[in-house]
Amino acid sequence: MHxxxxxxxxxxxxxxxxxxxYQGLFHKKYFAGIGQRFGFIPKELTRQPGGSIWxxxxxxxxxxxxxxxxxxxKQEWPDKALVVTTTTLTGQKLAQEKLASSANVxxxxxxxxxxxxxxxRLVRPSMVLIVETEIWPNFLRTCRLAGIPVLLINGRLSDKxxxxxxxxxxxxxxxxxxxxxxxxxxxxxxxxxxxLGAPLEKVGVVGNIKYDLQAPENIEKISxxxxxxxxxxxxxxxxxxxxxxxxxxxxxxxxxGKLNETFPASKLILAPRxxxxxxxxxxxxxxxGFPFKKRTEFTSNAGTEVDCAIILLDTMGELSALYHVADxxxxxxxLVPRGGHNIMEPALFEKPILFGPHMxxxxxxxxxxxxxxxxxxxxxxxxxxxxxxxxxxxxALRKQLGLRAGEILAQNRGxxxxxxxxxxxxxxxxxxxx
Numbered sequence: 370m371h372x373x374x375x376x377x378x379x380x381x382x383x384x385x386x387x388x389x390x391y392q393g394l395f396h397k398k399y400f401a402g403i404g405q406r407f408g409f410i411p412k413e414l415t416r417q418p419g420g421s422i423w424x425x426x427x428x429x430x431x432x433x434x435x436x437x438x439x440x441x442x443k444q445e446w447p448d449k450a451l452v453v454t455t456t457t458l459t460g461q462k463l464a465q466e467k468l469a470s471s472a473n474v475x476x477x478x479x480x481x482x483x484x485x486x487x488x489x490r491l492v493r494p495s496m497v498l499i500v501e502t503e504i505w506p507n508f509l510r511t512c513r514l515a516g517i518p519v520l521l522i523n524g525r526l527s528d529k530x531x532x533x534x535x536x537x538x539x540x541x542x543x544x545x546x547x548x549x550x551x552x553x554x555x556x557x558x559x560x561x562x563x564x565l566g567a568p569l570e571k572v573g574v575v576g577n578i579k580y581d582l583q584a585p586e587n588i589e590k591i592s593x594x595x596x597x598x599x600x601x602x603x604x605x606x607x608x609x610x611x612x613x614x615x616x617x618x619x620x621x622x623x624x625x626g627k628l629n630e631t632f633p634a635s636k637l638i639l640a641p642r643x644x645x646x647x648x649x650x651x652x653x654x655x656x657x658g659f660p661f662k663k664r665t666e667f668t669s670n671a672g673t674e675v676d677c678a679i680i681l682l683d684t685m686g687e688l689s690a691l692y693h694v695a696d697x698x699x700x701x702x703x704l705v706p707r708g709g710h711n712i713m714e715p716a717l718f719e720k721p722i723l724f725g726p727h728m729x730x731x732x733x734x735x736x737x738x739x740x741x742x743x744x745x746x747x748x749x750x751x752x753x754x755x756x757x758x759x760x761x762x763x764x765a766l767r768k769q770l771g772l773r774a775g776e777i778l779a780q781n782r783g784x785x786x787x788x789x790x791x792x793x794x795x796x797x798x799x800x801x802x803x
Contacts, residue, residue: 370543374506378480398645401458402476408487410475421450422792423494425477428460430711431500433689434523434579436467438498438785443471445789446796452492459644463686480505489515496795498522498788502530509547518549518795522788523578525554526561527708527730534565542566549795552788555733575787577734579713580778585690588718592693598667599636599680599694606635606696606761611688612642612710613701618650620704620750622657627754629678632761638691640682642701642710647683654679693718696767697760699753700724709735712744716778719771721760723747743773 393400405411422442426432432455443451451472455461464474478484485508497512497519512519526534534541545551545567553559554577562572585591601607608628610621618639625637641650647663654661661679664687682688692698698715702708704725712734715722722744728735738744747753760767 370540371506371510374540375481378507382479398458402461405476406479406484407481408478408484408491410488410491412491420493420495421452421473422446423452423454423492423497424500425454425497425503426460426464426500427503428455428457429463429685431523432460432464432467433714434582434711435500437581437583438522438578438788439468439472441785441789442792445793449495452494459685466686478508480507482507482511485511489517496520496792498792501525502527504541504544506544506547509544513547519547520788520791520795521548521551521553523554523784524551524562525558528732529708529729531561531565538565546571550791552791554784557733573791575791576781576784578784578788579711580781581783581785582713582717582778584693584717588690588693591690595691595694601636601694604634606632607638607694608635608697608699608757609638609640609688609691609695609715610699611640611692611701611715613639613650614642614705614707615646616705617701617707618653621699621701621753622654622659623750624754624757625679626657626659627751628757628761631758635678635761637679638682638695639679640688640691640701644683644685647681650681654681689714692720695720697721697723697757703727704747704749704753712738712774713778716743716774719775721745721767721770722774723753723756725749725753738774738777741773741777743770743777745770 389399392398424435424439424442426435439451439453453464453468453472453474454477455464456477461474461476468474478488489511494517497517499519499521501523502525509519542565545562545565548567548571551562551567551572552575553562553572554574556574559572559574563569596602608625613621618641621639625635629635639650639654641647659679660677661681662677663681663683665683682691692715695715698720700710700712700715700722702710704727706727708730709724709728711731712722712724716738722738724735724744725747735744739746745756747756
């Protein structure tokens with residue numbers, strides 16, 4: 370079975386090469402870290418004397434979610450090197466920025482046995498933690514044969530994922546047995562994984578690690594610096610539209626236009642999900658006739674009110690702190706059928722949250738917030754405009770929504786501690802067997 374998978378993986382890789390070349394040449398994707406993806410890791414990042422704990426987070430969202438866990442792992446096992454891998458370029462850049470002195474960061478290997486074996490031989494992990502739903506058959510099997518436990522943490526299976534996996538249950542069942550344990554977000558996620566063939570005794574529920582998000586200690590100072598940089602004051606109504614997707618900016622800009630007619634002092638901070646779309650989004654904003662500036666066009670000596678209605682975020686790693694500046698937050702990927710994005714960061718800062726009907730990837734969380742009047746569901750551009758105008762007119766409503774969102778986070782924290790308990794147990798078992 371694994372031989373067939375490896376053959377199909379290789380054929381698929383070859384067929385996809387023109388796409389990879391196009392993306393690499395025109396969007397600077399995939400070429401970065403190409404050697405690392407084949408298992409050639411810089412020697413200075415490997416062979417740590419005390420061994421290592423390897424944590425894999427695909428991209429930015431998964432990486433940001435595990436920051437509290439990474440800190441806890443480092444405190445618990447200071448003698449072990451912390452290894453963090455990502456798949457995407459944006460995730461890699463952010464991980465290198467945030468973990469410059471506390472972890473070894475590189476790209477996750479492509480799922481060929483030779484690449485995986487080389488990585489494992491160099492990294493020598495005592496355990497591997499895989500965030501959310503990354504299922505790589507050769508990697509999992511190689512780890513099991515080497516006696517390296519692999520934990521799936523913060524596991525979830527979206528509607529799209531489960532529909533695809535159920536078509537190949539015969540293939541998934543033996544692969545899922547290679548996990549040491551699977552720690553899922555919800556009982557529904559647990560049920561779905563078991564239905565694919567995961568052993569009942571190897572699947573548990575610990576909640577969503579994203580509830581454990583922590584604000585930087587100096588967040589107020591950071592926010593004040595942004596307000597000064599952008600020339601924002603108490604007279605402005607600031608909307609942050611985060612992680613918008615293709616086809617969504619037009620919807621948001623139409624809504625913002627209606628808001629701006631009623632409240633001319635409104636400002637929009639627009640953050641596309643994918644940095645390579647910035648130039649495209651520039652053209653969309655220009656077509657609406659709004660004056661705008663890119664984040665990188667602001668200099669440190671700014672401080673007077675800017676002469677633009679829209680700030681286009683063309684940098685990485687700043688969106689979370691900018692949520693703290695907002696009077697209202699729209700979470701993207703939800704007014705177009707892209708599954709939505711994480712709403713925890715604006716909730717952490719007790720901001721009123723709005724999102725569209727396409728929150729499939731975060732359905733339970735979105736429903737939970739809406740049912741408890743901690744977020745607003747908007748059906749379309751007109752609905753978004755109406756709700757933004759309502760929030761601009763009613764500071765008390767903004768405060769109530771934000772407080773409820775913050776309370777939900779406080780009530781649901783604890784997944785990091787439970788995951789750490791499982792890691793501790795596995796490390797103790799491995800030490801006892803060695």
